Amino acid sequence: MTSPSDTPVLDTLAAMTMDSVERCGLPMDTFLLTRIAALVAVDAPPMSYLAHIGAAADGSDLTAEQLQDVLVAIAPIVGTARVMSAAAHIAEALGLAIAVAESDMTPGS
Known part of the structure; x- marks a missing residue:
């Protein structure tokens, strides 16, 4: 049994992700x-x-162009509504990432 944690859900998700990375033979970009x-x-x-x-x-070395290419490639399968929703969610995630990065660079934060 593992020791208790303050973030058991996040810990479980992180462990699942690491297991997936370790077991998958794809290059990291793919x-x-x-x-x-x-x-x-x-x-x-x-x-x-x-x-x-x-x-x-x-x-x-993942680029924005590669991300866009994935959205273009899967649009006929998942539909335009899902792709537009994803684009909005990705933009929001990028905004969150920028805000976090800026707060980390702010003195006294």
């Missing part, structure tokens, strides 16, 4: 693009995109 496509398919909230966009910025 892995992240695949996961983003899955987030679009399930109409995930902005926080889900934030977790993946942060990983993309930290550990891969």
Whole structure:
């Protein structure tokens, strides 16, 4: 049994994600693009995109153009409503990421 935590849900999600990364043979860019496509398919909230966009910025050469290409590629499958919803959620996630980064750079924060 593991020791209790103040964030058991986040800890579980992090462990599941790490297990997935370790077991998957895809290059990191492809892995992240695949996961983003899955987030679009399930109409995930902005926080889900934030977790993946942060990983993309930290550990891969993923570009905005590649992200757009994924949205274009999956639009005929998931539909325009899901793609537009995802675009809004991604934009919100990027705004959150920028706000966090700016607050980290602000003295006294």
